[in-house]
Amino acid sequence: MQYKKLEVFIVLFCTSFLVNAQKLELPVWQEGFLDIHHIHTGRGDAAFVVMPDGTTMLIDAGDMSETHARTHSPRNAKLMPNASKTAPQWIVDYIQQFAPNQQKTKLDYALITHYHDDHFGEVDTLRTIAKGGYQLTGITEVGTMLSIKKMIDRGYTDPIDLKDSSIQSLDRYAKDKYQLIPTLKEYWKFIEHQEKKGMKHETLNVGEKKQIVLTRKPDSYPDFSIQNIASNGVIWTGVQNKTYRLFAKGSFPNENALSNCIRIDYGPFNYFTGGDISGIDGLGQMDLDAVESHVAPVIGAVDVATLNHHGNRDSQNPYYVRTLRPRVWIQQNWTADHPGEEVLRRITSKALYPGERDLFSTVMLRGAKEVIGGQLDQYKSQKGHVVVRVAKGGSHYKIYVLNDASETREVLSEFGPYISR
């Protein structure tokens, strides 16, 4: 009898070991780690940051209307892992899996880079109305399911007043297929409703590094900070918190150029993310007046950078690439025209900067594979959530790719450790 029990135990032990070996989970976050999860829903950007003391932040919550033919065309990624939840519901599901204990039902910060569907949501007749009277999409749905302590965006007055009805009625907004103004109106209702429940709402304060801070044990991690680099074309000079302005008040640059940009610093480790800023002009030339060219010198060299504008052909100009020279590029992708082939050439060019670099994309659509072909083999991974895990103190980091097709999100591959520079 005793012998039988031992046998059963051995069989069970070995089976569970095999199961664990096949489905390796991301090691649990521990205090001191900086985790940056690039979540792939197929509907745009969402990056979940767990800071060294457990303070959390979501950067963007993309959600495109399911009513557009484009959303379901081969040009676009599929809703991942499946269509049983909306993109923001999957973002919340993801956060609840990986947030530290006590942090699973709230976010300390949410940062919206700019007001496009693939970054903050889009109104859609299929979606429901929340108790607060606003429609659930993108950030309004995430912020209804999780309580957000501080919501940060680019505001609405700079360089033009988006609440002004004469501006709203201009063709560029009135005829906008992707419904920026109707979505913003829902977002403003969301803000108003959540403010009554205690949410704070601020615009990104450029030049500041004390707006997004550790809220639990700031004194334990003095080497951690988040530097605000740009917003609305207002650029940090690199000196104290002084700034300068690219776009005159009342002018109409495109929404992408107004993106919020931040750098996350932890000891020697640096990470940059800048929404959909660009650096190449309409004729395909490097644009020294573009936001990328202005932010590059104040960002400086970094360890990890996300591709601006998902790797669109108008982004990652030579001067920007040469200045940031990241060891790791992360592409938050959702469409077949990303990356632009020229972008891939620039970010892998050793003429622009020396040394190795690793590329990761959350997805690669068939169209891109057919057009670009074998050059895409330079990516270490073309599918899955991309997690940057920085060790305590920031001295080194690893990249984990998690399965985006499964609801349990097991580790598909692991890279590094990389030494922070």
Ligand SMILES: [Zn+2]
């Ligand atoms: Zn975008």
